[in-house]
Each structure stands twice: as C-alpha cells, then as structure tokens.
Amino acid sequence: MSASEIRYAVIGMGGIAQLHLTHIASQPGVKVVGLADITDPKTWRVPEAHAAAARFQDAEKMMRETRPDLVSVCTPNKHHHPFTLLALRHGAHVACEKPLAMTVAEAEEMEAARATAGRLGGINFSYRNVAAFRFARELIAGGELGRLTRVNTVYLQSFLGAPATPYSWRNDVTLAGFGALGDLGVHMIDGVRFVTGLGFQRVVGLAQRLIAEKPDAAGRRQAVTTDTNAAFLAELTGGVVATFETTQVAPGYGNYFRLEVSGERGTLAVHSDHPDEIWLRAGATLTRYATWRTDLPLQRLPTDFAGRQGPGTPAAIVPAIRGEKVEYPTFADGLAAQRVLGALLDSMQSGSWQKTT
Ligand SMILES: NC(=O)c1ccc[n+]([C@@H]2O[C@H](COP(=O)([O-])OP(=O)(O)OC[C@H]3O[C@@H](n4cnc5c(N)ncnc54)[C@H](O)[C@@H]3O)[C@@H](O)[C@H]2O)c1
DSSP: OOTTOEEEEEEOOSHHHHHHHHHHHTSTTEEEEEEEOSSOGGGOOOOGGGTTSEEESOHHHHHHHHOOSEEEEOSOGGGHHHHHHHHHHTTOEEEEOSSSOSSHHHHHHHHHHHHHHTOOEEEOOGGGGOHHHHHHHHHHHTTTTOSEEEEEEEEEEOTTTSTTSOOOGGGOHHHHSOSHHHHTHHHHHHHHHHHHOOOEEEEEEEEEOOOOEEEOTTSOEEEOOSOSEEEEEEEEGGGOEEEEEEESOOTTOSEEEEEEEEETTEEEEEETTOTTEEEEEEOTTGGGSOOSOSOOOEEEOOTTTGGGOOOOTTTTHHHHHTTOOOOOOBHHHHHHHHHHHHHHHHHHHHSSOEEOO
16 A cells, blocks of 8 residues: 555445545545445446445455455445444544434444544535535624524425335334434534534424335335424524424425524525525625615625635545545534434423433
C-alpha cells in the first residue's frame, strides 16, 4: 500500500451503495478492495470501474482478507451496529448510513467503540450536501435572520405508499427500527441541527401506520409494521419551537424536504427539489422597511457558492482520514439525532414530552 492509498470496502450492495462507491471511490488514492452482501454476487450492481474488486457473501471474511482502511455500511438499519463494530475491530474507519442505529444504546456503543479504536466515523446525512441548505446555514450563522424564533419542516414522499412498490425491509420494524420517522424524520432532525446550529432539548410526537399490509415481490401479502406518518414538536436551544411532519404516503409528493426558519429580522426556506435556490423573506437589510407582500424574493445562490464546497458526505471522510480539516457529519451527529428519535419513541408511547439529552 502506498502511503496515500486508502483501501476501501462496502458492506450492503443495494441502492445507496452505488452512491458511496461513486463518491468515495472517486476520491484520489482510494482503491476498492472488497464488496460484501448476503445475496448472490452475480446479482449486484457494481460500477464498471470496480467490477474486478473481490466479492464476498461474508463481511467478516472480507474484512480479514482485504484489510480495508475505510468501510461503508450500506445495509438495512438493523445491521449498522454489528457491521460498524466489525469494521472498527478490524481497524477501519466507517462511513455508515442513516439512521446510525436502531436504538440510542446501540448508537452510544458505536460512538464509544469508534473513540476507543481511534478511527473516524461518518454518517451519510446527505442533505448537508445540498448547496441551498449550506447557504442557509451560512446566512443564519452570519446573523441575516437575527435571533431565531421558529422552525418548520416537512418531508413528504409517496413511493412506499404506491401499490407498485413492493413490501421491503423498510416496512419491517425489526429491520428498519422506524418508518417515516427514522427514514425521513432523521434527515429533518439533522437538517434542523445543521442549518440552525441549535440543539434539541425536548420533544413530543405522534406516529401512525396508514398502510396495514403490502404485497412483496412474489405477490405475498405482508404486514407493514413501521409507521408511515409522524408529526412532532421540539423545543430547541433557547426555547425556539420547531414543528415537523413527515409521511411516506402523500400522493403527489416525490421527495419533498422543505425547511423554513424565522428570526427576528427575516425568514428563509430551502427545498430539496431546488438545490440552488433560497426563499429569503426580509433579512437584516430588507427588514428596515414594512411590506404587504409575502412573496418576497426567491434568490438564486451565488453562482460560485456550490463550487467552493469540498466533497460532500459520504466522501468528506476521505480527506478527514488524510488529516485535512474538513467538516462532515460524524457519529456524534448520528448519536445526537438518534437521541431525538429515541425520545420521540418514548413520547409516542407515553403521550408526554421527553428530554433528548
Ligand atoms: N442517506 C440517504 O439519503 C439514504 C438514502 C437511501 C438509503 N439510505 C440508507 O441506506 C441503507 C440501505 O438502504 P438501501 O436503499 O440501499 O437499501 P437496499 O435494500 O437497496 O440495499 C440494502 C442491501 O443490503 C444487503 N443486506 C441485507 N442484509 C445484509 C447482511 N446481513 N449482510 C450484508 N448485506 C446485507 C441487501 O441484500 C441489499 O443489497 C439504509 O440504512 C437506508 O436508511 C440512506
């Protein structure tokens, strides 16, 4: 291995693995040495450039035989914890998918094991890559909105509700841990932490399952055991109130994540479907004047803003491994979001507010 080479492996060769492979393996000096999944290797989608990498149906064997420096964990949520611990035991850094784990206890163990191993842990909170979200964060940190007063966010999808989408692990609470709450809600939780810079203090929420069963790929009807809808309220640092709604069954919505923040001087909103636009109402400059219009300007991000960003998650862990000072979502961020998810589950059972720390 040359000094700068990073040996890279992936566990779980489904949809999101394609993104990890494309983005991480395209970083300079990264060599794909192993791919693992429980299914037949001939059925995997492997980008042409990495077709020659060794394939394994046993992740432990892959770790022993290929000795990777960095491992992406791209399996269903239930396996994030054991495969992360496996990779750390073998001395690898880990780029894990979200949510970090099934429970707070698992997430705490993963972060503790990472610290003990002296390795880096990244989590793929992918909305941190959206230029509009980053720009909103910069504006808020720079005081454009003044002291923050409210946050509202929705994340709406419909594909899991569509009759044409077969039952999958995402509908099974023993594999997914959560439905919309963990799949989409976790992006909202991290999005609010990232864009506003505020932490969560306490939460109260409600979840529903609006689909009782779905046919699997073989046409057998299977019980859906995950929530399809969740709504919750949070008190953030300093008493700022944030409202959240997420659903997997809102016909007409593709992948719609909208985050709006108000402060004493203005309001801004960002949408996942419009990665280079920001809806900025008032702000430090315009707020000196009264207005009767609510459709104040839609701003295009400055054209060089996205170009000035470094590699996004999950690839930002690569320069971090090389000792470069880059910001990326870490296991600590994953654990913070997991604490909010855990408090929400407790709240949904007890019907009461729950602390998130
Ligand atoms: N960051 C994002 O925006 C984003 C987007 C999509 C998915 N995800 C996350 O990525 C993970 C995977 O989702 P996906 O959409 O790729 O699912 P997927 O079903 O497409 O792929 C999962 C893969 O894991 C494999 N697998 C299952 N059990 C395994 C085991 N014990 N050992 C090895 N391989 C195993 C499956 O065979 C499959 O190939 C989930 O945690 C999901 O939440 C994140």
